[in-house]
Amino acid sequence: MNLTLLMYLIPSIIMFGCGVYGFLTRKNMIAIMISLELMLNSVDINFVVFNRFLFPGQFEGMFFTLFAIAIAAAETALALAIIINVFRAIKNVDINQINKLKF
Amino acid sequence: MESVGNIIMYFIIAIAIIAFSVLTVTTRKILRSATYLLFVLFATAALYFQMDYHFLGAVQIAVYAGGIVVLFVFAILLTHKPGADTQAITSHRKWLGVAVAMIGALVCGYALFSYGGFCGKQLIGDDGLSIDRLGQMLLSTDKFGYLLPFEAVSVLLLACIIGGVVIARRR
């Protein structure tokens, strides 16, 4: 039995699906952020896998993932800062309560 | 032909990723959700190690598992009573989420199968990524140098620090 490229992609797709499901169904904003991280992580895996299997000896995918991790860290930090600020304002992190901008 | 250890390792990692991903989005305790995320990230790091990207695996553990998950835990502890359940998910919303996720997965899977002559590719031995070469590339300005994005990310992180401070501080 060989470990093919496809076998590495299957966990990635499932992880992405979980991320989408979580993003759409969870009401807690932090949970939504966690789902987002899942999706981001699955995409990272894809980059790395394609790089490693299809273009060995080149490292674009790997570097892309590297920077994506750094940016994900920045994004998460900011998002959590915003969530904490929102929590201070309305004592809640329920996404449905954040609807002041609707009509 | 892969070594049996590799295959076993792969299956452990894959099952861990799948199981913990599902658990992450289905558990009702938010702190557990963060913990499962941590496991998913560790499994991902293991995947990277398996593909010989050791530096990337290390970064994954250090930044994702060590940094981001800790941030999540802080945020959760700041905003939640420990042990409290999150609200139950209404069923129509649950089915909507499942449907959309399935459609997404199906489209991606179909694309892979229909397009993928490459799906059967296998790992080719060592691709020669040593840590000093990686360092050279990261800080060089040559064709395959990454100094500019490196600096850009540093500026971004600085902006992020300032932004985080400004947003989160008490007024």
Place this chain on the structure above:
Amino acid sequence: MPFNYTIAVIAIPLFMFLFLGLAGVKMSRKLTGVLGVLGMLVTTVLAYGVALTYFFGTGQGQVVDGVRQAITVWNPDWLSFTKTLVVRMGIMLDPIAAMMLVVITTVSFMVHLYSLGYMSDHHGNAEKGFQRYYAFLALFTFSMLGLVVATNLFQIFIFFEMVGVSSYLLIGFYYTSPAANHASKKAFIVTRLADFFFLVGIMILSYYSGSFDFDTLVFGSNHANSLEVAQSIIGNPGVATFMGCSAMTWALTFIFIGGAGKSAMYPLHIWLPDAMEGPTPVSALIHAATMVVAGVFLVARLFPLYVVCQAAMDVILVVGAFTAFYAAAIACVQSDIKRALAFSTISQIAFMMTSLAVSSADGALIEIHEGYGLGYMASMFHLFTHAMFKALLFLCAGAIIHAVHSNENSDMHGLHKYMPITSIAFLIGCLAIAGIPPFAGFWSKDEILVACYNKGLGWGIWMTMVAGLTAFYMFRIYFLIFFWNKHEVHTEHEPKDQPWTMTLPLIILAVISIVAGFVPAHNMVTWDGGHLHTQLDWTVAGTSVLVALVGIGLAFKMYYKENPLPERMASSCRGLWTAAYKRFYMDELYQFITHKVIFQGICKPIAWFDRAIIDGFMNMLAVGTQHAAYGVRRLQSGSIQGYVVVYFLGALLLAVITLICVLVF
């Protein structure tokens, strides 16, 4: 130049306006009044100096061949639109400007002094707004002085507007009274309407002649050849015609309309009687002596142009002659003393206009002949004397009103016993306006009548009749106020002669009204600056005096003692009497035209078009957008996850499309 200090005559009132207007509130009321009077005194002295130097000085270039030259003291560029189209602001002295300086400053000084008393209550305390009042008086004086020394039409126009504004401000001085507010608005709007024509006239005139300056338009290189200059200006563009009249005729007629608005000629006179809502000294200064003669002054200023443009002259003649009679007829039945005097003013100004119009004697002749320009001289002379005795009459009226607190004749009656000085001063004014020798009015009115007879017998007889009417209505007022029957004291104060600040101007003006007729006007205010040989025409003078005496006699018979005769006469022709009392329904006619014809007939449809079509189109756009927005806003549900579903499905759709494209093609 000996005239350099003329600038001070203009500058001091301007300074006083700014000073009293800005710093006045910080000072006591009495102090502002005294400062205003002192400032005006200095101005008056300087103006007299200017006028005397101009008329009797023999400085270099001042008199050439026995003809007084127009002297431009100061004339810098103010607005240069192009190289040739330049508006200047300056000071120019010529006979009428010098004379007007004297008239304005004299009357203005008298009014300043008089107002110290008039604008106070019975205990001598100054009224509220005293500072404002004096500031506006100074503003008016400044504007009027700037008007008469203007070097060009544009400057005249600017100061025309400024006297209009100060008139507006002063009529509306008692701004809490609705009547005063309406009157000031009415005065402003009516004169604005006329000024619009004035502006159009200026534009036409300067378009064809290429200049605003009187130097170019009227005087030329030498005062004496102004007629040739005028003819060349008018003759040049004579080809441009509109509705059968040359462009110049239209221009001059429009300019006359502008003057008619300020000078209250029929049918633009309606604002003047209402303007009597202002304080009486203001009426004396603005609406009797100075501002209302601005129109006459304007026509006189452009006289050489009018002379060669007979059609415009005829318009002035007809309007003037008709207004003289019309206003005199109304004045005969008015019960309000100030309104009667206002109509008298209209009538007298119409005299001046008529006199200017008959000056060209027999058509558009350029040759100078005997009696030519007599009307011009007479008009200016009458302007001078009229300013004095009409100011006197108004100030007397003010003293009476101040004493009895009413404008109505019926509240006065028999005041002679209580107010002897006022009574005598008023009598002198009446004699002067009626034209009894040797009072001032006789001399000037006689010249006017001679000029009218020169024009034609009919005009002469018409104007003589109006002069008789003048004598009648003035003495009617006089007898009704001071005699008729005993005075009934209504207020707790018995009417008496007013304090010296009010009495002194009356005495001074009365003396001037007696002696002003002996001023040798024919040597001073002629149209070309030269001398005019005149002599008393005994036929004309005798007739007019006789007619005036008849008028006075009639008034004496009817009004000296209380008797039923006036009432009988009024009831015998009730319709006519009522019509005259209602001023021949001119106000109602204006009301009808503006409200029923213009507002209903023109403005309403335009307003409807504006509301229904133009606004309607815009409203339709707005309503359409609004409805569309109401529909679209449902998408903005506020549920972030809803947005994400849409976004994600969209992304998948794009992926599917890409897939199909890749697989199929």
